[in-house]
Amino acid sequence: MNIKLEDCPYCGPSCTTWNYDMQYCRKSSPAIEIRQRVERDIYDERLRQISDEGWSLANDDRHTAGELACAAACYAIAGALPGEAARVYKRYWPWDKRWFKPKSLNTSSPGGARRDLVRAAALIVAEIERLDRAAALAISQGANT
Numbered sequence: 001m002n003i004k005l006e007d008c009p010y011c012g013p014s015c016t017t018w019n020y021d022m023q024y025c026r027k028s029s030p031a032i033e034i035r036q037r038v039e040r041d042i043y044d045e046r047l048r049q050i051s052d053e054g055w056s057l058a059n060d061d062r063h064t065a066g067e068l069a070c071a072a073a074c075y076a077i078a079g080a081l082p083g084e085a086a087r088v089y090k091r092y093w094p095w096d097k098r099w100f101k102p103k104s105l106n107t108s109s110p111g112g113a114r115r116d117l118v119r120a121a122a123l124i125v126a127e128i129e130r131l132d133r134a135a136a137l138a139i140s141q142g143a144n145t
Helices: 029-051 057-061 067-080 082-092 112-143
Strands: none
Touching (some): 057 112
16 A cells, blocks of 8 residues: 555645545544444444443443354344345354344345444454453452452
């Protein structure tokens, strides 16, 4: 990829994030707005999982065998390859089937694929948060011994 530091239509000739080949600037208003919307949607989904579904941080902390990541993978596959969702679900879904509710399989649901990918991302965030809490606990327990 050839990155040139001139001619950014958003920032001017001194832009350090302008990619000439792709005609894209990470600082451009459209790119920032899209990224902020995606981040907000993932954050909102994470909050929905906690408040509406009742999946507390303590509950997440009990899933130490990769369940959150596997659930995320199932939603990601459903969003990206709906035809593979059933096969992947049967093999990797970690919980009761009533909790697997992909929107992309419902063709009358506009935006279903995106919705499933947002769910997947929120579940990945939950797994990363769980790992970070476990690491912090291990450090604090090590400091106390």
